[in-house]
Amino acid sequence: MIIVKVGGSEGIDYDAVCDDIAQLVSAGQRLILVHGGSSLTNEVSEALGHPPQFITSPSGYTSRLTDKRTLEIFQMVYCGQMNKGIVERLQMRGVNAIGLSGMDGRLWQGKRKKAIKAIENGRTRVIRDNYTGTVDEVNCGLLETLLDAGYVPVLTPPAISLEGEGINVDGDRASAATAAALKASDLLILSNIPGVLSNFPDESSLVRTINLSDIDDASENFAEGRMRIKLLGAKEAIEAGVQRVVIGDARGANPISRALAGEGTVIS
Amino acid sequence: MNTTECPECGGEVIMAANVIVGEIIECSDCGVELEITSLSPLSIELAPEVEEDWGE
Numbered sequence: 001m002i003i004v005k006v007g008g009s010e011g012i013d014y015d016a017v018c019d020d021i022a023q024l025v026s027a028g029q030r031l032i033l034v035h036g037g038s039s040l041t042n043e044v045s046e047a048l049g050h051p052p053q054f055i056t057s058p059s060g061y062t063s064r065l066t067d068k069r070t071l072e073i074f075q076m077v078y079c080g081q082m083n084k085g086i087v088e089r090l091q092m093r094g095v096n097a098i099g100l101s102g103m104d105g106r107l108w109q110g111k112r113k114k115a116i117k118a119i120e121n122g123r124t125r126v127i128r129d130n131y132t133g134t135v136d137e138v139n140c141g142l143l144e145t146l147l148d149a150g151y152v153p154v155l156t157p158p159a160i161s162l163e164g165e166g167i168n169v170d171g172d173r174a175s176a177a178t179a180a181a182l183k184a185s186d187l188l189i190l191s192n193i194p195g196v197l198s199n200f201p202d203e204s205s206l207v208r209t210i211n212l213s214d215i216d217d218a219s220e221n222f223a224e225g226r227m228r229i230k231l232l233g234a235k236e237a238i239e240a241g242v243q244r245v246v247i248g249d250a251r252g253a254n255p256i257s258r259a260l261a262g263e264g265t266v267i268s
Numbered sequence: 269m270n271t272t273e274c275p276e277c278g279g280e281v282i283m284a285a286n287v288i289v290g291e292i293i294e295c296s297d298c299g300v301e302l303e304i305t306s307l308s309p310l311s312i313e314l315a316p317e318v319e320e321d322w323g324e
Contacts, residue, residue, distance in 0.1 A: 115316045117292065124292040126303050126316060 001147075001184045004256055005034040005175035007191035012250045014089060017190075020256040021152070022093035030147055032182075033097075034155045034175045037074075037082040038064070045073050055118035055127065062225060063132065065118075066168040071131045071158065074168060075101075078156045086154050098151045102135065102159035103166050107143065108174055110136040112161035133167035135159050135174045138181035172226075176233035180240030187237045188259040189230050190250035195265030196231070198222045210267045212238050234267045244268045272310055276300040281312065 006017055017033075025031060041064075045052045050073060053065040066074065083099040090097035102108030110133045115126050146153050157174060158166040172189055179187040196218065199205035210218050212235065219231045227247075234245040248264025249255060258264075274281045279297030283304070287293065291304045292315050301315035 113318065115318045117318050123288070125288065125290040126292060126318070127290070 001030045001032075001182055002186045002188060002256075002260070003032050003034065003175050003179040003182070003184045004188045004259075005036075005172055005190065006250050006255075007036045007038070007171070007189075009036070009192045010039050011192040012190075013252065013255075014086060016253050017250060017255055018086065018089040018093055018095075020254045021090060022095050023254075024256060025095050025152055032143065032147075032153045032155060032178065033086065034171055034178065035078075035082055035086055036171045037078040037156070040082060041074055041077040044077050045070065048073060055116075055120070058117055058119060058124060061228065063170075064168065065127065066131045067129045068131065071166055071168060074158060075166060078158070083154060083156050090152065090154070095152050096150055097154050098146060099154045099156070101156050101166075102169065102174060105139055105142045106137075106160055107139045107155065108135040108137075108157075108159035108169065108177070109139070110134045110159050110161065110167065110169065112163070112165055112167045131158075131165060131167050133159065133161060133169055135169050135177040138178050140181050143178075143182060170229055170233070172230045172233040173236065176237035176240075176242075176245075179237045179242045183241055185243050186260065187234070187242050187245045188256060189233065189245065189247045190255050190259060190264075191230075191247075192249070192251055194249045195247045196223060196227060200224055200227070207265050210234075210265060212268065215267065231267075238267065270310055272312055274298060274300065274302065275312065275314060276302075 042052045050069050054062050055065045056062050079101045087097045087099040112133045115128050157169050159169040161167050194203050194206045196207045197205045198207050215235045219228050245267040246259040246264045248259035271282050274295040277298035281295050283293050287304050302312045303315040305311050305313050
Protein backbone atom coordinates (compact mmCIF):
# COMPACT_ATOMS: atom_id res chain seq x y z
CA MET A 1 0.00 0.00 0.00
CA ILE A 2 1.35 3.43 -0.84
CA ILE A 3 0.06 6.87 0.00
CA VAL A 4 0.83 9.56 -2.56
CA LYS A 5 0.48 13.24 -1.69
CA VAL A 6 0.64 15.63 -4.62
CA GLY A 7 0.83 19.35 -3.80
CA GLY A 8 -1.32 22.05 -5.29
CA SER A 9 1.51 24.27 -6.34
CA GLU A 10 1.99 25.64 -9.80
CA GLY A 11 3.77 23.43 -12.31
CA ILE A 12 2.24 20.15 -11.19
CA ASP A 13 1.15 18.04 -14.18
CA TYR A 14 -1.94 16.17 -13.02
CA ASP A 15 -2.30 14.39 -16.35
CA ALA A 16 1.13 12.82 -15.87
CA VAL A 17 0.28 11.98 -12.25
CA CYS A 18 -2.94 10.25 -13.32
CA ASP A 19 -1.25 8.42 -16.22
CA ASP A 20 1.19 7.00 -13.71
CA ILE A 21 -1.53 6.07 -11.22
CA ALA A 22 -3.48 4.27 -13.94
CA GLN A 23 -0.40 2.24 -14.83
CA LEU A 24 0.39 1.35 -11.23
CA VAL A 25 -3.20 0.46 -10.33
CA SER A 26 -3.58 -1.77 -13.37
CA ALA A 27 -0.43 -3.58 -12.25
CA GLY A 28 -2.09 -4.25 -8.90
CA GLN A 29 -0.67 -1.44 -6.75
CA ARG A 30 -2.92 -0.50 -3.81
CA LEU A 31 -2.84 3.25 -3.58
CA ILE A 32 -4.47 6.33 -2.04
CA LEU A 33 -3.93 9.79 -3.52
CA VAL A 34 -4.05 12.94 -1.42
CA HIS A 35 -3.99 16.29 -3.16
CA GLY A 36 -3.62 19.97 -2.33
CA GLY A 37 -4.96 23.12 -3.96
CA SER A 38 -3.22 26.10 -2.42
CA SER A 39 -2.37 27.97 -5.63
CA LEU A 40 -5.87 27.75 -7.05
CA THR A 41 -7.36 28.67 -3.68
CA ASN A 42 -5.29 31.86 -3.71
CA GLU A 43 -6.56 32.74 -7.19
CA VAL A 44 -10.20 32.04 -6.38
CA SER A 45 -9.96 33.92 -3.08
CA GLU A 46 -8.72 37.01 -4.95
CA ALA A 47 -11.42 36.64 -7.59
CA LEU A 48 -14.12 36.44 -4.91
CA GLY A 49 -12.87 39.57 -3.18
CA HIS A 50 -11.58 37.74 -0.10
CA PRO A 51 -7.82 37.73 -0.72
CA PRO A 52 -5.76 35.13 1.10
CA GLN A 53 -4.00 36.10 4.28
CA PHE A 54 -1.09 34.20 5.68
CA ILE A 55 0.05 34.20 9.24
CA THR A 56 3.37 33.33 10.81
CA SER A 57 3.55 31.46 14.09
CA PRO A 58 6.07 32.40 16.78
CA SER A 59 8.31 29.52 15.59
CA GLY A 60 8.24 30.75 12.02
CA TYR A 61 5.71 28.42 10.41
CA THR A 62 3.52 30.09 7.81
CA SER A 63 -0.06 29.03 7.23
CA ARG A 64 -3.28 30.29 5.70
CA LEU A 65 -5.51 32.36 8.00
CA THR A 66 -8.67 30.27 7.74
CA ASP A 67 -11.70 32.25 8.84
CA LYS A 68 -15.17 30.95 7.98
CA ARG A 69 -15.29 32.56 4.52
CA THR A 70 -11.81 31.29 3.69
CA LEU A 71 -12.90 27.79 4.71
CA GLU A 72 -15.86 28.05 2.33
CA ILE A 73 -13.57 29.05 -0.54
CA PHE A 74 -11.12 26.32 0.48
CA GLN A 75 -13.93 23.77 0.26
CA MET A 76 -15.03 25.07 -3.16
CA VAL A 77 -11.53 24.62 -4.53
CA TYR A 78 -10.17 21.55 -2.73
CA CYS A 79 -13.36 19.48 -2.53
CA GLY A 80 -14.76 20.83 -5.79
CA GLN A 81 -12.58 21.72 -8.72
CA MET A 82 -9.33 20.08 -7.58
CA ASN A 83 -10.83 16.84 -6.27
CA LYS A 84 -13.30 16.29 -9.10
CA GLY A 85 -10.73 17.29 -11.70
CA ILE A 86 -8.48 14.48 -10.50
CA VAL A 87 -11.34 11.96 -10.17
CA GLU A 88 -12.39 12.80 -13.74
CA ARG A 89 -8.88 12.32 -15.10
CA LEU A 90 -8.56 8.97 -13.35
CA GLN A 91 -12.00 7.76 -14.44
CA MET A 92 -11.09 8.65 -18.04
CA ARG A 93 -8.05 6.41 -17.63
CA GLY A 94 -10.09 3.46 -16.37
CA VAL A 95 -9.35 3.96 -12.66
CA ASN A 96 -12.45 3.75 -10.43
CA ALA A 97 -11.52 6.78 -8.35
CA ILE A 98 -13.71 8.09 -5.54
CA GLY A 99 -13.12 11.62 -4.28
CA LEU A 100 -13.66 12.39 -0.60
CA SER A 101 -12.64 15.08 1.83
CA GLY A 102 -11.44 14.38 5.34
CA MET A 103 -14.88 15.53 6.51
CA ASP A 104 -16.70 12.75 4.68
CA GLY A 105 -17.35 9.75 6.88
CA ARG A 106 -15.00 11.41 9.40
CA LEU A 107 -12.10 10.11 7.36
CA TRP A 108 -9.79 12.58 9.09
CA GLN A 109 -10.89 13.72 12.52
CA GLY A 110 -9.09 16.09 14.82
CA LYS A 111 -9.33 18.98 17.24
CA ARG A 112 -10.05 22.47 16.00
CA LYS A 113 -7.51 24.93 17.34
CA LYS A 114 -9.84 27.53 18.78
CA ALA A 115 -7.02 29.95 19.53
CA ILE A 116 -3.67 30.30 17.80
CA LYS A 117 -0.82 32.77 18.06
CA ALA A 118 0.53 34.74 15.12
CA ILE A 119 3.24 37.32 14.66
CA GLU A 120 2.16 40.53 12.89
CA ASN A 121 4.46 43.52 12.44
CA GLY A 122 6.63 42.28 15.25
CA ARG A 123 3.70 41.83 17.65
CA THR A 124 2.27 38.54 18.88
CA ARG A 125 -1.48 38.23 18.95
CA VAL A 126 -4.17 35.63 19.53
CA ILE A 127 -6.45 34.72 16.63
CA ARG A 128 -9.72 33.00 17.45
CA ASP A 129 -11.79 33.00 14.26
CA ASN A 130 -9.65 30.27 12.75
CA TYR A 131 -10.77 26.92 11.44
CA THR A 132 -7.61 24.84 11.51
CA GLY A 133 -6.44 21.74 13.31
CA THR A 134 -4.51 18.51 12.98
CA VAL A 135 -5.58 14.96 12.12
CA ASP A 136 -5.74 12.78 15.24
CA GLU A 137 -7.76 9.85 13.86
CA VAL A 138 -8.07 8.24 10.45
CA ASN A 139 -11.16 6.21 9.52
CA CYS A 140 -9.23 3.16 8.36
CA GLY A 141 -12.37 1.02 8.17
CA LEU A 142 -13.92 3.22 5.50
CA LEU A 143 -10.70 3.45 3.49
CA GLU A 144 -10.12 -0.30 3.62
CA THR A 145 -13.73 -0.97 2.60
CA LEU A 146 -13.27 1.25 -0.46
CA LEU A 147 -9.89 -0.21 -1.37
CA ASP A 148 -11.14 -3.81 -0.97
CA ALA A 149 -14.07 -2.98 -3.26
CA GLY A 150 -11.67 -1.82 -5.97
CA TYR A 151 -11.94 1.96 -5.54
CA VAL A 152 -8.96 4.31 -5.53
CA PRO A 153 -9.62 6.98 -2.88
CA VAL A 154 -8.66 10.54 -3.80
CA LEU A 155 -8.58 12.50 -0.56
CA THR A 156 -8.35 16.16 0.29
CA PRO A 157 -8.45 18.49 3.26
CA PRO A 158 -10.44 19.80 5.06
CA ALA A 159 -10.74 17.40 7.98
CA ILE A 160 -13.54 17.40 10.54
CA SER A 161 -13.45 18.51 14.17
CA LEU A 162 -14.94 16.57 17.05
CA GLU A 163 -17.86 19.01 16.93
CA GLY A 164 -18.39 18.39 13.20
CA GLU A 165 -16.83 21.58 11.85
CA GLY A 166 -14.66 21.61 8.76
CA ILE A 167 -11.01 22.35 9.65
CA ASN A 168 -8.10 23.21 7.43
CA VAL A 169 -5.29 20.72 8.06
CA ASP A 170 -1.87 20.35 6.55
CA GLY A 171 -2.11 17.86 3.67
CA ASP A 172 1.40 16.49 4.14
CA ARG A 173 0.81 15.67 7.79
CA ALA A 174 -2.66 14.30 7.04
CA SER A 175 -1.03 12.03 4.44
CA ALA A 176 1.52 10.96 7.03
CA ALA A 177 -1.26 10.17 9.51
CA THR A 178 -3.05 8.15 6.82
CA ALA A 179 0.10 6.24 5.89
CA ALA A 180 0.77 5.46 9.53
CA ALA A 181 -2.81 4.39 10.30
CA LEU A 182 -2.98 2.09 7.27
CA LYS A 183 0.57 0.79 7.82
CA ALA A 184 1.59 1.82 4.33
CA SER A 185 4.99 0.73 3.10
CA ASP A 186 5.73 4.06 1.43
CA LEU A 187 4.61 7.65 1.67
CA LEU A 188 5.44 9.77 -1.37
CA ILE A 189 5.23 13.56 -0.97
CA LEU A 190 5.44 15.12 -4.42
CA SER A 191 5.55 18.82 -5.24
CA ASN A 192 7.20 21.21 -7.67
CA ILE A 193 10.82 20.75 -6.58
CA PRO A 194 13.10 17.69 -6.92
CA GLY A 195 13.14 17.01 -3.17
CA VAL A 196 14.80 18.54 -0.13
CA LEU A 197 17.33 21.12 -1.36
CA SER A 198 20.30 22.02 0.80
CA ASN A 199 20.55 25.36 -1.00
CA PHE A 200 17.00 26.30 -1.98
CA PRO A 201 16.09 27.17 -4.74
CA ASP A 202 19.15 25.61 -6.43
CA GLU A 203 17.68 22.37 -7.76
CA SER A 204 21.13 20.83 -8.17
CA SER A 205 21.50 20.88 -4.37
CA LEU A 206 19.19 17.90 -3.94
CA VAL A 207 19.76 15.95 -0.73
CA ARG A 208 19.40 12.32 -1.81
CA THR A 209 18.97 10.61 1.55
CA ILE A 210 18.12 11.62 5.10
CA ASN A 211 18.15 9.21 8.01
CA LEU A 212 15.38 9.45 10.57
CA SER A 213 17.94 10.47 13.20
CA ASP A 214 19.04 13.43 11.03
CA ILE A 215 15.60 14.87 10.17
CA ASP A 216 15.62 17.50 12.91
CA ASP A 217 19.06 18.74 11.85
CA ALA A 218 18.00 18.81 8.18
CA SER A 219 14.89 20.76 9.07
CA GLU A 220 16.85 23.31 11.04
CA ASN A 221 19.81 23.64 8.70
CA PHE A 222 18.33 23.77 5.24
CA ALA A 223 14.59 23.39 5.13
CA GLU A 224 12.44 26.44 4.63
CA GLY A 225 8.75 27.17 4.73
CA ARG A 226 6.50 24.27 3.89
CA MET A 227 9.46 21.88 3.51
CA ARG A 228 9.84 21.94 7.28
CA ILE A 229 6.27 20.69 7.54
CA LYS A 230 6.96 17.97 4.96
CA LEU A 231 9.95 16.82 6.99
CA LEU A 232 7.82 16.83 10.14
CA GLY A 233 5.24 14.71 8.32
CA ALA A 234 7.98 12.35 7.13
CA LYS A 235 9.31 11.98 10.67
CA GLU A 236 5.84 11.28 12.04
CA ALA A 237 5.18 8.65 9.37
CA ILE A 238 8.44 6.78 9.89
CA GLU A 239 8.18 6.86 13.66
CA ALA A 240 4.74 5.33 13.28
CA GLY A 241 6.05 2.46 11.16
CA VAL A 242 6.01 3.60 7.53
CA GLN A 243 9.16 2.11 6.01
CA ARG A 244 10.12 4.91 3.71
CA VAL A 245 9.14 8.45 2.77
CA VAL A 246 10.22 9.96 -0.54
CA ILE A 247 9.97 13.72 -1.08
CA GLY A 248 10.02 14.04 -4.84
CA ASP A 249 9.05 15.92 -7.96
CA ALA A 250 5.52 15.83 -9.36
CA ARG A 251 6.60 17.59 -12.54
CA GLY A 252 7.24 15.53 -15.66
CA ALA A 253 6.31 11.99 -16.66
CA ASN A 254 5.90 9.07 -14.25
CA PRO A 255 6.37 11.11 -11.07
CA ILE A 256 5.11 8.36 -8.77
CA SER A 257 7.10 5.54 -10.39
CA ARG A 258 10.22 7.70 -10.26
CA ALA A 259 9.70 8.42 -6.58
CA LEU A 260 9.13 4.72 -5.90
CA ALA A 261 12.46 4.08 -7.64
CA GLY A 262 14.11 6.44 -5.17
CA GLU A 263 14.23 9.62 -7.23
CA GLY A 264 14.08 12.56 -4.83
CA THR A 265 14.97 12.66 -1.15
CA VAL A 266 14.60 9.25 0.46
CA ILE A 267 13.96 9.31 4.18
CA SER A 268 14.07 6.12 6.26
CA MET B 269 1.78 54.25 27.92
CA ASN B 270 -0.98 52.30 29.65
CA THR B 271 -0.73 50.45 32.93
CA THR B 272 -2.87 47.84 34.61
CA GLU B 273 -2.55 45.05 37.13
CA CYS B 274 -1.35 41.54 36.31
CA PRO B 275 -4.12 39.01 37.12
CA GLU B 276 -1.49 36.43 38.07
CA CYS B 277 0.84 38.26 40.45
CA GLY B 278 -0.79 41.65 41.02
CA GLY B 279 2.27 43.40 39.64
CA GLU B 280 2.11 46.50 37.48
CA VAL B 281 1.88 45.75 33.77
CA ILE B 282 3.10 48.56 31.55
CA MET B 283 2.23 48.51 27.87
CA ALA B 284 2.63 50.73 24.83
CA ALA B 285 -0.14 53.21 24.03
CA ASN B 286 -0.82 51.58 20.64
CA VAL B 287 -1.53 48.03 21.77
CA ILE B 288 -4.34 46.20 20.01
CA VAL B 289 -7.04 43.79 21.15
CA GLY B 290 -5.74 40.23 21.05
CA GLU B 291 -2.12 41.30 21.46
CA ILE B 292 0.06 39.21 23.76
CA ILE B 293 2.25 41.02 26.24
CA GLU B 294 4.30 39.82 29.16
CA CYS B 295 4.14 40.77 32.81
CA SER B 296 7.57 42.15 33.64
CA ASP B 297 7.22 40.96 37.25
CA CYS B 298 6.23 37.32 36.88
CA GLY B 299 6.76 36.78 33.14
CA VAL B 300 3.32 35.30 32.50
CA GLU B 301 1.82 35.89 29.06
CA LEU B 302 -1.23 38.15 29.03
CA GLU B 303 -3.77 38.87 26.33
CA ILE B 304 -5.31 42.30 25.84
CA THR B 305 -9.03 41.55 25.73
CA SER B 306 -10.38 45.10 25.58
CA LEU B 307 -9.08 48.63 25.12
CA SER B 308 -11.96 50.69 26.46
CA PRO B 309 -11.90 49.91 29.27
CA LEU B 310 -8.42 48.41 29.25
CA SER B 311 -8.51 44.79 30.38
CA ILE B 312 -6.13 41.85 30.27
CA GLU B 313 -6.42 38.15 30.96
CA LEU B 314 -4.01 35.27 31.08
CA ALA B 315 -3.15 34.37 27.50
CA PRO B 316 -4.49 31.02 26.32
CA GLU B 317 -2.06 28.11 25.96
CA VAL B 318 -2.06 27.61 22.23
CA GLU B 319 -0.28 25.40 19.74
CA GLU B 320 1.40 26.30 16.48
CA ASP B 321 -0.87 26.52 13.46
CA TRP B 322 0.10 24.29 10.59
CA GLY B 323 -3.02 24.43 8.45
CA GLU B 324 -2.59 23.91 4.70
